[in-house]
Amino acid sequence: MNGFTFEDMKKIDRKELGDTVPLELFRTIRLIGMYQALPLGGKGTTLTIGRKIGESLPVDSLEELLRLFEDLRIGKPRIIQQDNNDIRIAVDDCFCKGLPVQDEKMVCDLEGAIMEGALTRIMNRRVTVKEVKCNINGDEYCEYEVRL
Ligand SMILES: [Zn+2]
Numbered sequence: 001m002n003g004f005t006f007e008d009m010k011k012i013d014r015k016e017l018g019d020t021v022p023l024e025l026f027r028t029i030r031l032i033g034m035y036q037a038l039p040l041g042g043k044g045t046t047l048t049i050g051r052k053i054g055e056s057l058p059v060d061s062l063e064e065l066l067r068l069f070e071d072l073r074i075g076k077p078r079i080i081q082q083d084n085n086d087i088r089i090a091v092d093d094c095f096c097k098g099l100p101v102q103d104e105k106m107v108c109d110l111e112g113a114i115m116e117g118a119l120t121r122i123m124n125r126r127v128t129v130k131e132v133k134c135n136i137n138g139d140e141y142c143e144y145e146v147r148l
Contacts, residue, residue: 023095027099031099031107035107041109043109046113048113050109050112051120053113053117054118054121055118055121057114057118059118062087065115065122066078069091069115074091075094075097075111076091077090077091077092080143085148086147086148087145087146087148088144089146091141092141094108094111094141095108095111096108096136096142099135099136101135101136101137104137106133106134106136107134108134108142109131112131112144115129115146116129126148127147127148128147129145131144
């Protein structure tokens with residue numbers, strides 16, 4: 001036994017509590033745990049964690065990645081702009097939707113880092129993903145800039 005894979009994560013055998021946990025638990029880990037407990041809002045650590053998760057996801061295209069994002073109920077991503085080296089992805093119904101607005105704050109960097117890890121592996125080239133809008137910042141949705 002040498003660590004876990006994403007496939008292992010689906011092996012769930014809980015008789016009474018089933019295969020889901022409430023969104024507030026995910027938020028608590030993300031925002032109270034990672035964002036507030038780690039130095040600098042968890043920036044470097046979040047990037048490391050997100051990339052590792054992204055690399056481990058069983059997806060082979062951008063479309064599959066976006067579908068998995070929705071299947072995992074992180075949010076509903078859609079491509080709003082695309083040219084040679086730049087893709088803009090908006091995420092509706094992001095996990096952060098409904099939290100109190102805090103000016104100048106964006107908290108969905110982990111999700112961007114997950115995309116970055118997955119896309120870097122899929123495309124076999126350097127990809128960076130930057131969070132440019134967030135519900136928490138008062139924006140109408142969360143948005144990422146993907147640079148190839
Ligand atoms: Zn968000």
